[in-house]
Amino acid sequence: MVKPYSRPADDEPAWWCVVSSDQILVTEDNDLPFGCLQDMSFPDLNDYTTVFIGELRERSCYLVVADYLDDSFADGSFQSLRALLDTQDLEKFALAGRARQFSDFLSTHRFCGRCGTRMQAVDWELAMHCHQCQHRCYPRVSPCVIVAITRGDRILLAQGKRHKEGMYSILAGFVEAGESLEQALEREVHEEAGITVKNIQYQLSQPWPFPHSLMMGFTAEWAAGDLHIDPHELVTGDWFAFDQLPTIPPHGTIARTLIEKAIGKDSQ
Incomplete structure (x- = not known):
């Protein structure tokens, strides 16, 4: 080692x-x-x-x-x-x-979050250790869900406030304490778009270092509700026909992969 x-x-x-x-x-x-x-x-x-x-x-x-x-x-x-x-x-x-x-x-993690003592690097694993109170910390990973939602031959895409101008992507959000991935997905979709979904299926994951997320990707189908885009999180959003997509995230991103899976292009 x-x-x-x-x-x-x-x-x-x-x-x-x-x-x-x-x-x-x-x-x-x-x-x-x-x-x-x-x-x-x-x-x-x-x-x-x-x-x-x-x-x-x-x-x-x-x-x-x-x-x-x-x-x-x-x-x-x-x-x-x-x-x-x-x-x-x-x-x-x-x-x-x-x-x-x-x-x-x-x-x-230069200082202990429990007692305030300066922490020391562990020499055999990537961790920081406090020799005063024995508190040990490891690199943080924040679980997130991201989902491509379809309604017939249309897909829900939205423009986030931090996206490049003109860039549309799919909905995503952090998992809160005590939630399953599916519960977090349903909550985020309802909060950001005002709809409910069905047929939730896990697809793949991707580490996303902005700054320390682990994105867990799903596809789902619209179940009920009219779109009500959350103005605090998103600039705009709508249903787009599969053959008339706006600018979407580049290849290599989990968002692009999920979009292509949802519209049936991942095997082409």
């Missing part, structure tokens, strides 16, 4: 996830930096937290936690994680998302 805080050898070819706040270092062609540490234009990593986070294509992957937009890293520029999503290389996007979530975890 590789300890998470073990230092990479200078001549070890590796993938590098240099994370600064909510951005990651990417090369000019929107790729993750790859190479031996001795060949990278990196500063001395003794001054940075470096964490082994797994392997990609039989090569080690390391997270480097950088200061905000640290210009000491000259192998690229800091970009949103979505820059990797746009390349449709889902393995690298998942790796970068994992790095982003670990970086966020380390930065938000």
Whole structure:
């Protein structure tokens, strides 16, 4: 087992996830930096937290936690994680998302939430431990439901307040304490669209590092009710014919996959 805080050898070819706040270092062609540490234009990593986070294509992957937009890293520029999503290389996007979530975890768990003592990194797993009260924390995962709802030959799409202008997607929301996934789905759909659904079917899941969600995807059918779009969460929403869709999320997103499953394009 590789300890998470073990230092990479200078001549070890590796993938590098240099994370600064909510951005990651990417090369000019929107790729993750790859190479031996001795060949990278990196500063001395003794001054940075470096964490082994797994392997990609039989090569080690390391997270480097950088200061905000640290210009000491000259192998690229800091970009949103979505820059990797746009390349449709889902393995690298998942790796970068994992790095982003670990970086966020380390930065938000420097002190114990129970007694306020400074926490220490556990050297054999990705966790932070308080030696004063023995409280231990692990990277947070927030469960979310996301659902593609059809009504005959139409699908419900809505524009969220945080979506790109003109972008429509399907409904989603966080699971609350004490809820099953199905209960959370029914509640979110009713709150955001004013309708009830039937024939709820689980399809797939996707880690979504904005900042630490696990999206669990479903399809469902309209059961009853007229649309009443929640103005606090959504800009607009409507039923769209399968062959007349507006701009929808890109390939590689769970939303796009669910839309294509719902309208019957996933096997084409």
